[in-house]
Amino acid sequence: MVPSQYYLVLSAAVFCIGLFGILTRRNALVFLMSVELMLNAANINLVAFSVQNGNLTGQVFSLFTIATAAAEVAVGIGIILVLYRNFNDVDVTTATTMRW
């Protein structure tokens, strides 16, 4: 059996990739994908600990997270559509009109 630490390192790596995507990219669609990566990093953690502890709670919880992520993507894509309609672009740095 693979030790839990490897899963955690994998999870941290996936999370950092997602974070890197959010911090460096300007395309809103890439943002969504990066957020998806970060969520799944969390799921990996949940499943890893579930296996280590020998009960199913973490796995069940990760199912909920996946469902939530699906809903979030639906909302996120809706926002991106509106963004595109208003700014003719999906660049997040152009949509700054709601600030002071």
Added chain:
Amino acid sequence: MVGAFEFAPAIAALPFVSFLVALFVGRFMPKKGALAGITATGGSLLLSLWVYLAVLTSGDPHVEIVHTLIGVTDPFSLELGILIDQLSALMLLIVSLISFLVFVFSLGYMNDEGETGLPRYYAGLSLFSFSMLAFVMASNLFMAFMFFELVGLCSYLLIGFWFRADAPPSAAKKAFLVTRFGDYFFLIGVVGVLGTFGTAAFAGDGSFPVLAEQALAGEAAGINTFGFDPQTWFTILGLLVLGGVMGKSAQFPLHTWLPDAMEGPTPVSALIHAATMVAAGVYLVARMYGFYALSPTALAIIAFVGGFTALFAATMGVVKREIKQVLAYSTISQYGYMMLALGVGGYVAGVFHLTTHAMFKALLFLGAGAVIVAMHHNEDMWKMGGLKERLPVTYYTFLAGSLALAGIIPFAGFWSKDEVLFEALLRGMDNPIFLVAYAMGLIGVFFTGLYTFRMVFLTFHGEPRTTIAEDPHHFGWNMKFPMVVLGVLATVVGLINMTPVAELTGAHIEFLHIWFEHGGETLTVEHYGALLEQWAGYGAVDASTALVLGSGAVSLLLALAGAGAAHVLYNVPDPDEHTDKLGSIKTVLFNNYYQDEYQVWLAEGLTANVARGADTFDQGIIDGAVNGVSSVSLFLGDRARRLQTGVVTNYAALLTLGLVVLLVAVGILGGWFV
């Protein structure tokens, strides 16, 4: 007792109704509200008479709480109540009588002269009567203060009646402000009395004069004297209330408003001087005499202010050219005599002079009003002369009033002024310092005789000095009737208290003394006498018959001397202005001892500068601090909002940075890196 007292509130309520009627429907009525006023004050007069008779038969004071404003008993409750005793019953009678006659007179003075704005005039007059009657009936100091202020407001409205001219609004403002200056102290006094005693009631076991007496005797607990000795504190309270009295009763140095108040219509002057506004001050001292009697300092101040004012105002009256100005200064002077009487312990004498003065001063003002109408609103006495043959009714009634004012036997003023001076003399024999006040009052008698008869001779005697005076305007019964009524009263009202005659014959005809010996046990003149003796050190002085008669003779002789001087100087066919002989004194007298000037200087030179400094402090320091705080936060907010870039990436970066910092901090503190 069922009967008169049940109707007591109506004495004040009737004029209030006529105020509403005159104000709202007066312009549709045939006499523009005059009839409503006459009916109402006539009704008040009848009711007052009934109440007076009820007090006469029962003798007990009637105290009743009509309405409670704030009903909590701790720390105190504020009530509107009625106190009918010997003093207020007498005063109600005077006030309603004068008001009634003034209303009748106004028919001739205002309606027949075709004045406009009459509903406003009659509404003001009605409200004036209402305020004064309610003030007289007030059962506590708080209610008295309320109506005291209302009286001041009405005087403002009426003095400024002809508001389109320049002088009346300015005079009204001055009257309002000067009396307000005094009332300011009165207000503090009322608060002080409530704070000290927890009650402001005038009469009864729990009233503040009684509590004060008990506190001095060391019997009362729970009297908060704010760390002062009780006697000192009661003196302070008494003097604070006295501030309002001096403003309203035009005592030096707050007398300056009264001569200017002559700008109002003459019937208003009659009402102000005889029965309402100016009388309110002296009445208040008499009302709470049980309190003043506890403080020798306050009494001495009252006596000296009164004595000084009596002399001071009389000297100014001697040089005035306008008939109403002479009367104005005589009013100030006469109220000085009342204060003198109250200050030297002559409670009955003071109230007696208040009564007789109300009659003869109302008479003189109505007479002056009649002369002014006859002279086509010319008030300068040097333009009159010889009106005696042309206006006989006015002349004889005016003469009766003048004889009373000058204090010539047997007219009303003689008896009362003689008693005032006699009381002052008695006090002076006990404590020589009061002889000074007595002397001032005595010299004032000479000047009173002089200016009174100068006025009479210049107005009515000699040859007419202008064409108007040769053919004066005639007026109807509605002006003659009040003058005749008051003329009779001014002649005979002194007979209610002929002390010298009583002393000489041994007959008990001092009806006013007897009147005030009855009533509630803390409101009688004996009680006041006992208080004066115990707390103020006013010991009883044995008055020999010779002293009584001597005092009367001296004041009568001085009055006759003054009248005689006037006769020599002015009772000639074509009198000269003798005032030039006075040289520089004339200038001082014409300028009223520069009282206005120094008060204006105090206002403009001193108070205005202090106010300006305070304004600078307020604008610069107080507002500056507040404004500074707001500009600093505005500036900081403007800088801080730059953090909000609107770029999601930046927010995410900040979040991440925060998380990292948190992690590092927790790590260092948790010792992960060791």
